[in-house]
Amino acid sequence: MVPSPMLFTSKDASATPETYERNLSMQDGRPADAEMARVLGTTPIRMVLDSSGAGIAHWKHDPLHGVVEPMTHHVIMSYNCAVQRMERRSGKSVVTGTFRPGVVTIIPEGSSSRWDIPKPVDVVQLYLPHASLMRVADEADIATQVNLLERTAQPDPVTSRLLLSAADCLVGNEALDTLFRQQLIDLLSTRLLAAHTGVPAAIQPVKGGLAPKILHRSIERLRSDSDVDVSLTALASDAGLSRFHFCRAFKESTGLSPHAWLRQHRLEQATDMLRNTDASIMSIATTLGYASQTAFAAAFRKLTGETPSDWRQRMR
Structure with a gap:
């Protein structure tokens, strides 16, 4: 089994900034989650860290006037807040920018800068180890030097939309959450390689779908009701196959990403049980792997526009 991600919310009393401190020397830099907790002086609304070292965090923080010290991750940020001007100082370089939806900011690993942000900020951050970026570059057959550029409020609506979608990436179902997060991080990495490395990266086209036997085996794994690992890895x-090529080939074969396929399958299971059994909503939620009845109801309503109980009543 893939280790469960760590989830922190604003209601988690134990999730103080000190929670994220790690025993790493300042020469190496702090992990991004630890450094952001330190400099922002608060806790994230939501944060998910996985075994690869990558992470996604949603923060709402007060005005900031301080130095972000070197980190062991690339940090990519997208904004969902009111338009505001800000200033970023790196050595003798001073850059002003405007935070708004549709722009991204990149702090490459190991860099340091002073930030002056006069108003509160609502931001989603991707913490990306360089090794993860290199893996995607290798899997995508990208023959270019992989050095992310420093960006400050750079217009990039594609990356911005992808990253903002991560703020709502958890639905309380471990298999779905893991697949979504892994696919999103790989997709964001591909976009960063193409748009923010200084040299345009040519992504190799899809060469075809999965072989029928492999597709059948993959679908059987996704359909399994046992404790089988259904992570993208x-x-x-x-x-x-590599994660990059598997995801592209699976979508070529089915028209859906692995996450979208599993989400559709879970919805079909849910509607079948609601229509043809008298099982309680709680029982259905547990059977389908949701952490709670509330999480199941929220996911179901997002896909159908109705609560499970309303859908059941209408269909009977």
């Missing part, structure tokens, strides 16, 4: 390994 496990699916790709079982198919003998």
